[in-house]
Amino acid sequence: MPENISVKVEDKLFQNRYKVDEGNPHVCIAPHTVPSETLLTLVNVCPAGCYQKADDGTVEVIPDGCMECGTCRVLTAGSGDLDWNYPRGGYGIQFKFG
Template identity: 60%
Template structure:
C-alpha cells in the first residue's frame, strides 16, 4: 500500500499481513484455546486487542476465539496467559508458520 503524505493511512490487518509469507500447517494449529468454565479470563480477552497479528476475536457468544494462520510467532499471548491455563501453545512444526523475508 502507498503512504501519501497528506492522508492518514491505517491499513486493515489483512492488508498488513498480505505481504508476509506463511506456510500454514492445515488442520494442525500451533495455538489452541482450552475454554474455561465460567468464561474467559481478562488476560485472554486482552489478546483480542493486543495480539499484533489480530489472531484473537470474540465470537457471537462473546467467547474468545483464535485463528493462528497469520501468527508471527512472537509469544505475547503465551506470556500474557501463562497463569490462566487457557492456551495450548507450541512452535509450529519445523518449516511451518511465518517465513520472514527481511525479518
C-alpha cells in the same frame, strides 16, 4: 535514510508469508464459556489479529498469520488459558526481511 520516506507496518508485514499447517493449529485456547480478562485482552494486543470475540462471548483463536511474537504466551503464562507451541518445521511465518 531520506527524511520524507515513511513505511507503514502493514506494508512491511505484507512481505511475510505464512504456511498453514492444516489441522494442526500451534495455538489453542482452553475450552471456556466465560473468557478470562486475559483472553479478552488478547483480542486487542495480538499484532496479527489472531484472536476474536465470538458471538457467544467466548474468545477464539485463528493462528494463521501468527508472527510468533510470544505476547499471548507471556500474558497467559501459568493461567491454563492457552496451549502455545511453535509451528512444526516448514510451517508458520516466513519473514522475508528478518
